[in-house]
Amino acid sequence: MDIKEIQEEIVDEFSMFDDWMQRYEYMIELGKSLPLIDEKYKTEDNIIKGCQSKVWVHAELEEDKLVFTADSDAIITKGIIAILIRAFSNQKPQDIIDADTEFIDEIGLKEHLSPTRANGLVSMIKQLKLYAVAYQTQLN
Amino acid sequence: MLNAQKIRKDFPILSREVNGKPLVYLDNAATSQTPQQVIEVIVDYYSSYNANIHRGVHFLSQEATDKYEQARQKIQRHFNASKAKEIIFTSGTTHGINLVANGFSSLLQKGDEILVSAMEHHSNIVPWQMLAERTGAILKVIPMNEQGELMMNEYRNLLSSNTKLVFCNHVSNALGTINPIATIIDEAHKVGAAVLIDGAQAAPHIKADVQALNVDFYTVSAHKMCGPTGVGVLYGKEEWLNKLPPYQGGGEMIAEVTFEKTTYADLPHKFEAGTPNICGGIAFGAALDYLNSIGFSEMEAYEHELLDYATNKLLEIEGLKIYGTAQEKTSVISFNIEGVHPYDIGTILDKLGIAVRTGHHCAQPIMDFYKIPGTVRASFSFYNTKEEVDILVEGVKRAKNMLL
Numbered sequence: 012m013d014i015k016e017i018q019e020e021i022v023d024e025f026s027m028f029d030d031w032m033q034r035y036e037y038m039i040e041l042g043k044s045l046p047l048i049d050e051k052y053k054t055e056d057n058i059i060k061g062c063q064s065k066v067w068v069h070a071e072l073e074e075d076k077l078v079f080t081a082d083s084d085a086i087i088t089k090g091i092i093a094i095l096i097r098a099f100s101n102q103k104p105q106d107i108i109d110a111d112t113e114f115i116d117e118i119g120l121k122e123h124l125s126p127t128r129a130n131g132l133v134s135m136i137k138q139l140k141l142y143a144v145a146y147q148t149q150l151n
Numbered sequence: 152m153l154n155a156q157k158i159r160k161d162f163p164i165l166s167r168e169v170n171g172k173p174l175v176y177l178d179n180a181a182t183s184q185t186p187q188q189v190i191e192v193i194v195d196y197y198s199s200y201n202a203n204i205h206r207g208v209h210f211l212s213q214e215a216t217d218k219y220e221q222a223r224q225k226i227q228r229h230f231n232a233s234k235a236k237e238i239i240f241t242s243g244t245t246h247g248i249n250l251v252a253n254g255f256s257s258l259l260q261k262g263d264e265i266l267v268s269a270m271e272h273h274s275n276i277v278p279w280q281m282l283a284e285r286t287g288a289i290l291k292v293i294p295m296n297e298q299g300e301l302m303m304n305e306y307r308n309l310l311s312s313n314t315k316l317v318f319c320n321h322v323s324n325a326l327g328t329i330n331p332i333a334t335i336i337d338e339a340h341k342v343g344a345a346v347l348i349d350g351a352q353a354a355p356h357i358k359a360d361v362q363a364l365n366v367d368f369y370t371v372s373a374h375k376m377c378g379p380t381g382v383g384v385l386y387g388k389e390e391w392l393n394k395l396p397p398y399q400g401g402g403e404m405i406a407e408v409t410f411e412k413t414t415y416a417d418l419p420h421k422f423e424a425g426t427p428n429i430c431g432g433i434a435f436g437a438a439l440d441y442l443n444s445i446g447f448s449e450m451e452a453y454e455h456e457l458l459d460y461a462t463n464k465l466l467e468i469e470g471l472k473i474y475g476t477a478q479e480k481t482s483v484i485s486f487n488i489e490g491v492h493p494y495d496i497g498t499i500l501d502k503l504g505i506a507v508r509t510g511h512h513c514a515q516p517i518m519d520f521y522k523i524p525g526t527v528r529a530s531f532s533f534y535n536t537k538e539e540v541d542i543l544v545e546g547v548k549r550a551k552n553m554l555l
Binding site: 031032035036039063064065084085086087088 | 170491492493494495498499502509510511524525553554
């Protein structure tokens, strides 16, 4: 599936929930099931400093696709990371560069994407795209 | 006894909804809400007598000047300063601290020592670090214990004839600890050091008497005291304010200007360059009138009751730990639940209409001391109620169930 299709799938899943409680409970579940980043990558270098919760991201090229692993010390943040990773991981760098993130808004999590919200999520998306740019350059 | 239900009617914002739930505002240590009586003063200023002050010959300018200077006198009386000119209007506590720190640049020498408490807000750490870098002075830290109380014996050991300045907050923003500032000031004076007290967190709860305390500098923000943002005052003893050079240059702060030399205006104008927050200053005076009409001892007794009630209720939740358990504290509760990040709790509480602060509260050294990333902080005001505490406690339980 390409990024757009995965995003549509996620939007579909979230459309089943009636209220914020269910959405957040699902996100917390996703957060708990996020495959853990290898401890050796949880370094200061890999940390994306949001104001409150820490986010670590690691990227690796497998053939022509970029694979992300990540973690956070806050579970709701981790849930959002899980959603982002599902959408962006295992995709070609150029597709990641071109992808938009409006689906986050559609699943009712817009507040987490506000640049003023101190959770480092905006920086996280930026970081995923920066990795994609870096690896795309390498592929060229 | 204070009637919180009646008082709440003075605050229009308290009847709004957030995320479809009635607002439960428990972030009072960050900023307090504004009563109608103060809002009306702000509206009246811009509707009736908005003008620049201290220089106009016209009627409105004189009226605005009178009101602004009356506010200064109100603030003087509130803090029991001996003279109105010892009250400097600032943009807030941080401005007041920077004004003093900057002034001491020319008074300190290499090897002089500055003491700062371990439980300071970043705004009462960074300016002194910058001062130390500029002057070669040494910054030393008064340590605190596990309860979040300053270790006074350590403090006495740190004091010496090299100590020139001591900085400490009256109340810790992250923990709510009320520090023994009278003793801190006395001990510092014995070695000839000056003392600045950051009163930002204390001022909404405790009426400080600057003469009785014999404090050299005391600084507060209006927005924590039911006044508007962007205005505060620095109290300084006249002799100290005369010693310090001006902080910013500009209009208002001069006596005479030629290209060869400028002579500075007398106190307080020497430190009030540029057009001040005129409306803010007047509204600050109105906010003090409002708080005094309720009465500080009544507020203190009521808030203490809320604090005890909330502390007991929260501690019933398994795994909940409160940081800052000093004997003397204001109505602030900083807590965590074992295994849960404070940010997650704050996010769920927000969805329930409950406003708390999460994070390090601009006091990272305190978080490092407890080895935690941050806390959830609920801070109560005299307009909060036990019913709101119950909503908070239920919210925390719900968050815990969801997150664990």
